[in-house]
């Protein structure tokens with residue numbers, strides 16, 4: 034197996050990935066706090082790590098992927114009260130919402146999806162262990178982690194305890210010894226959900242859940258911990274302190290990966306600016322796969338600028354429009370290949386040299402810190418070559434050409450679905466769906482087009498070629514291009 038290199042946020046450089054157990058990858062991603070519907074920023078993180086997971090599996094690793102759901106916290110309690118629901122009802126609604134939105138953008142369900150409320154005994158036992166080891170202390174019904182007990186605190190975010198202490202404050206109502214200490218357990222306030230514990234009724238702080246869940250599902254030490262860049266401090270810093278505080282130095286995650294943000298018209302996403310776009314809204318207007326393709330075109334660590342324009346008082350998204358055009362190019366190429374190849378889609382025997390470079394090129398791109406932008410460009414080159422070979426019957430001897438095209442078809446589809454989670458749909462279904470949407474926006478009557486195509490076929494069968502050509506020209510004037518395929522005539526809208 035070739036060497037895979039990834040950017041480790043802890044070491045702050047690209048390093049060779051060496052798993053704990055050869056051939057296996059155990060990874061954990063901080064999942065959503067389910068107080069509202071997921072927006073495109075949530076989709077970005079989920080898609081980025083879905084690609085990481087798929088790529089490892091595509092490269093032959095056995096992958097165990099855990100993504101949690103935070104189903105109890107201050108924001109959920111507050112929002113549920115505003116809506117007159119219980120926190121549990123609100124969390125269930127938005128957990129379902131999250132799963133559906135992620136499925137729409139092609140994110141596979143994790144192997145384990147633990148909820149905080151189903152891991153309370155594990156959390157209480159971990160907090161007890163930290164108290165026993167002198168890393169945590171109960172105070173006024175709360176329990177705090179004592180940051181002074183963990184000298185390596187700050188290493189992930191590149192800060193020292195002294196620097197951090199300068200900016201820390203103790204909020205009213207907190208019973209900390211030190212302003213940097215953070216809550217592992219919070220005493221119940223009146224009317225809030227609570228669980229019994231050795232320190233009185235209460236609920237877990239946010240950070241402890243991830244330490245308890247990784248231990249439960251992946252063991253004391255595992256391979257990769259992921260999350261958005263916004264989680265580096267304090268969340269991931271606190272996770273390291275808790276986990277290593279309990280299980281010792283050198284334990285917990287061996288590599289840290291963080292994905293970049295989605296910015297809107299180069300501004301940070303914010304509810305107050307009204308630039309939060311829900312996945313469920315975007316996938317009403319575009320294919321879920323378009324949203325995925327749009328996100329994957331950019332390397333996971335780079336920021337994505339999500340352009341939002343306005344047309345007829347409605348938002349328009351030039352980036353998604355362009356992504357859908359590009360995705361349609363791939364599906365149209367796959368459809369054309371299916372028409373060309375018919376049932377003969379195997380590619381045994383020699384092929385043109387250019388037709389066998391996609392898989393090695395894609396492996397190289399993905400082995401270089403999951404470089405999806407290069408991978409997508411390589412897929413584009415392969416599709417371009419396929420179209421070129423189909424356009425020109427003299428491009429290669431008949432059998433060599435057919436085998437090369439079969440190889441390209443299998444590799445584009447195999448690598449696309451395997452590593453990136455793209456191109457898994459029926460090409461014709463995709464192309465026809467998009468054509469209908471485009472026809473609707475351009476005011477093209479699909480039934481009238483189909484009628485003209487039938488008339489053209491009748492004219493051709495009657496050898497009235499002048500009339501057939503005239504019908505084709507009329508269609509061209511409507512912005513419609515006619516293609517003659519082995520299935521019969523088909524059409525597409527020129528863009």
Ligand SMILES: [Zn+2]
Nearest residue numbers: 063243268272
């Ligand atoms: Zn976490």
